[in-house]
Amino acid sequence: MSFADLSLHPAILANIAAAGYSSPTPIQRQAIPTICKGRDILGIAKTGSGKTASFVLPILQQLIGHSQQEKNRQPKALILVPTRELAMQVSEVAKSLSNQLPRHMSSMAVYGGVSINPQMKALYGVEILIATPGRLLDLQRSNAVDLSKVQILVLDEADKLLNLGFKEEMEEVISLLPDSRQNLLFSATLTDQLESLNRVLLSDPQVIKIAEEGEDTEQLINLSGYFVSDDRKGPLLRHLIKELKMKQVLVFVSSGAKADRIANKLYKNGIEAQAIHGKKSQGARTRALQDFKSGAVQVLVATDLISRGIDINALPFVVNYELPRSPRDFVHRVGRTGRAGDTGLAITFVTRDETHHFKVILKKMKRYMDMVDSTQLEF
Ligand code: ADP
Ligand code: MG
Numbered sequence: 295m296s297f298a299d300l301s302l303h304p305a306i307l308a309n310i311a312a313a314g315y316s317s318p319t320p321i322q323r324q325a326i327p328t329i330c331k332g333r334d335i336l337g338i339a340k341t342g343s344g345k346t347a348s349f350v351l352p353i354l355q356q357l358i359g360h361s362q363q364e365k366n367r368q369p370k371a372l373i374l375v376p377t378r379e380l381a382m383q384v385s386e387v388a389k390s391l392s393n394q395l396p397r398h399m400s401s402m403a404v405y406g407g408v409s410i411n412p413q414m415k416a417l418y419g420v421e422i423l424i425a426t427p428g429r430l431l432d433l434q435r436s437n438a439v440d441l442s443k444v445q446i447l448v449l450d451e452a453d454k455l456l457n458l459g460f461k462e463e464m465e466e467v468i469s470l471l472p473d474s475r476q477n478l479l480f481s482a483t484l485t486d487q488l489e490s491l492n493r494v495l496l497s498d499p500q501v502i503k504i505a506e507e508g509e510d511t512e513q514l515i516n517l518s519g520y521f522v523s524d525d526r527k528g529p530l531l532r533h534l535i536k537e538l539k540m541k542q543v544l545v546f547v548s549s550g551a552k553a554d555r556i557a558n559k560l561y562k563n564g565i566e567a568q569a570i571h572g573k574k575s576q577g578a579r580t581r582a583l584q585d586f587k588s589g590a591v592q593v594l595v596a597t598d599l600i601s602r603g604i605d606i607n608a609l610p611f612v613v614n615y616e617l618p619r620s621p622r623d624f625v626h627r628v629g630r631t632g633r634a635g636d637t638g639l640a641i642t643f644v645t646r647d648e649t650h651h652f653k654v655i656l657k658k659m660k661r662y663m664d665m666v667d668s669t670q671l672e673f
Contacts, residue, residue, distance in 0.1 A: 295317065295318060295323055296316075296317055296318075297310050297315065297317065297318055300318065300322075300323075300326045300327060300330075300351075301327070301330065301355075302326070302351060302355050303354075303355060303358050303395070303396070305358075305394060305395045305396055306351060306354055306355060306358070306391065306395070308394070309390065309391045309392070309393050309394070309395075310347075310351070310391065312390070312393070313347075313390055313391065315344075315347070318344075319339075319343050319344035319348075320339065320343070320504045321337055321339035321343050321344060321345055321348050321502065321504050322344050322347055322348045322351070324337075324502045324504070325337050325348040325349070325352070325478075325502055326348060326351055326352050326355075328500050328502065329348075329349065329352035329353075329356075329476070329478060330352045330355055330356060332356075332476055333476070333498075333499070333500050334476060334477045334478065334496040334497055334498065334499040334500070335478050335479070335496075335499055335500045335501070335502055336452075336479045336496060336499050336500075336501045336502070336503075337349075337478070337479065337480045337481075337502045337504075338480075338481060338482070338483075338484050338501075338502070338503040338504065338505075339480075339482065339502075339503075339504035339505070340482050340504070340505060340629070341482045341625070341626065341628075341629025341630075341632075341633065342514075342605070342629060342632060342633025342634055342636075343482075343504065344634065345450070345480045345482075346383075346384055346387045346450070346605075347387065347391065348480065349373070349448045349450070349478050349480060350384075350387055350388050350391050351391060353371045353422060353446055353448075354391060354392055354395065354399065356445075356446065357370055357371065357399060357421060357422070358395055358396065358397070358399070366443060367418060367419045368439070368440045368441075368442070368443040368444075369420055369421060369422065369423040369439065369441065369443065369444055370421045370422070370443060370444065370445050370446065371421065371422045371423070371444065371445065371446040371447075371448070372423050372425065372430075372441065372444045372446070372447050372448070372471070373388075373422065373423070373424045373425070373448040373450060374425055374426070374427055374430070374447070374448065374449050374450065374455055374464075374467065375424065375425070375426060375450045375451060375455075375603065376426065376451050376454040376455055376460065376602055376603075377405075377426065377599060377600070377602060377603070378405035378406060378407055378426055378576060378579070379579065379580075379583055379599075379600055379604055380450065380451070380602060380603040380604060381403040381404070381405040381424050381425060381426055382403055382405070382580070383603065383604065383605060384403065384424045384450060384603075385401060385402060385403035385424045388401040388422055388424065389401055392422070399421050399422065400419055400420050400421055400422070401420065401421065401422035401423070401424065402416060402417065402420045402422075402423060402424065403424040403425070404417070404423065404424070404425045404426075404429050404430060404433060405425065405426040405429050406426060406428050406429040406432075406576075407575070407576030407579070408576050410429070410432060410433065410436070410438075413429070413433065413438070414433065414436065414438040417433065417438055417439055423439070427455070427460055427463035427464055427467055428463055430467060431463060431466055431467065434470060441467070441470040441471055442470070442471075442472055443472070444471050444472065444475055445472075445475055445476060446475065446476045446478065447468075447471060447475055447476070447477050447478065448478045448479075448480065449477075449478070449479045449480070450480050450481075450603065451480070451481055451602045451603050452479035452480055452481045453481045453483055453484060453485045453622070454481075454602055456485075468495075477495050477496050477497070477499070479495070479496065479499075482625065482626065482629060483622045483625055483626070484503075485622070513632075513661075514632035514633075514635070514636065514637050514638065515628050515629070515631055515632035515637070515638050515639075515640055516632075516637065516638070516639045516640070517628070517639075517640050517641075517642070517661055517663045518639065518640075518641050518642070518663065518664070518666070519641070519642045519643075519644055519652070519663045519664070519665045519666065520641065520642070520643055520644065520665065520666045520667075520668045521644055521645070521646060521649075521665055521666070521667050521668060521669075522643050522644070522645065522668040523645060523646075524645060526668060527615060527643050528556070528559055529673055530643065530668050530671075530673060531545065531556075531560075531613065531615065531643075532560070532563055532565065532673075533671070533673035534613070534641065535565060535592075535593070538611070538639075540592070540593075540610070540611050541589070541592060541610075542586070542589060542592060542606075542609060542610060542611065543592070543593050543594075543610075543611040543612070543613055544586070544593075544594050544596060544600075544606070544609060544611070544612050544613070544630055544631075545593060545594065545595045545596065545612075545613045545615050546596055546597070546598065546601065546612070546613065546614050546615060546616070546618070546627045547595060547596070547597060547615045547616050548597070548616045548618070549571075549597065550569070550571035550572060550573040550574070550597055552616070553569040553570070553571045553595045553596060553597055554569045554571075554595075556569070556595045556615065557569035557593070557595040560593055560595070565592060565593055566590070566591050566592040566593065567591065567592065567593035567594070567595060568582040568585060568586065568591045568593070568594055568595070569582065569594075569595045569596070570582040570583060570586075570594060570595070570596045570597075570599065570600060571596065571597040571599055572597065572599050579599075582594060583600065583604070586606070587606055587607070595615075598618060598623050598626075598627070600630075601618075601623055601626040601627045601630070602626050603626075604630060605633060606630060606633075608633075608636050609630055609631045609633070609638060610631060610638055610639065611631060611638065611639055611640075611641070612627060612628050612630050612631045612638065612639075612640040612641070613640075613641045613642075613643070614627060614628070614640070614641070614642040614643060615643055616643070617642065617643075617644065617648055617651060617652060617655070618655075621654065621655045621658035621659060624655045624659065625659060627640075628640035642663070644665070
């Protein structure tokens with residue numbers, strides 16, 4: 295099947311070709327026609343499988359036919375995401391796919407951590423709005439945006455947005471939307487919470503479940519694990535960076551302070567490393583991610599802040615320096631590699647007293663892992 299079989303406008307097809315996509319991924323094949331029919335959907339497909347275009351393309355296709363009346367210059371599609379970095383990324387995808395359409399369709403990302411005034415000014419006439427919930431509400435309270443004309447609502451990383459942490463903000467945002475609208479929920483992981491909440495949110499949804507992470511037979515993400523004590527983790531990481539000739543590796547830790555410490559230690563050992571976490575300024579966050587994506591920074595030490603949705607082209611290595619608390623976070627962390635058909639290696643450090651917790655994670659992922667005892671290695 296090709297994109298041309300999905301009844302998309304020729305100008306959209308041209309943008310798809312320019313993006314270098316030759317054929318639709320399974321989730322795109324199923325979600326695009328269903329969304330174009332106006333149905334609500336719950337789309338579950340693994341990390342890196344092209345979910346962004348699965349909602350951006352049918353949004354463009356549906357809006358392209360509407361003429362944007364002067365009097366009604368308010369967002370028609372609202373895409374909610376859990377982090378600022380993801381907002382920027384989704385907005386880049388939306389912009390690249392909405393180039394040179396028969397009529398100009400403007401999209402924009404709004405998110406916190408940067409001054410609000412430029413966003414207020416730039417919002418006029420934006421049809422596709424990508425937002426983190428908090429900043430969206432700030433803008434709405436300042437009357438900079440009117441959400442009453444939203445026809446399509448997307449929750450990207452839906453299970454995260456429907457988590458307790460976002461509950462109040464999400465309820466408020468939803469109360470500002472028209473009752474009659476199309477709802478599209480996307481995620482790589484599905485929780486019970488999501489299953490119950492989507493009953494409230496979605497009307498007669500089509501559930502499109504390609505395969506949750508770990509369920510498919512073809513595994514693009516290779517997993518390997520090391521038993522290692524806390525005090526040997528630093529030397530082991532440096533050893534692996536050298537042994538496996540890692541030019542680009544994303545290292546996950548549990549706190550911002552840890553991320554800073556580990557990045558500093560690597561730097562002192564002559565390895566180009568940066569930290570990214572929620573305690574950094576937005577400028578520093580954006581720069582660290584950009585420099586890592588461009589290859590200027592070899593090691594990015596991160597908290598779960600960027601475990602969701604972030605797409606780093608052909609990232610070969612992820613290291614779990616510390617185990618995440620939930621199996622779901624593990625799935626999203628390792629899913630930063632092995633994207634868009636590429637393969638990747640995710641390495642996990644496990645201390646002896648975490649053995650049980652680690653087994654729980656692997657069981658949830660339906661994966662098995664051979665463990666290396668690092669005391670047997672020389673480094
Ligand atoms: P997900 O949201 O499912 O984790 P993304 O939407 O971030 O995945 O897409 C992952 C990568 O796949 C991106 O780099 C994107 O450009 C690429 N991609 C998306 N659709 C296609 C396609 N049809 N063919 C090739 N690459 C694609
Ligand atoms: Mg995504």
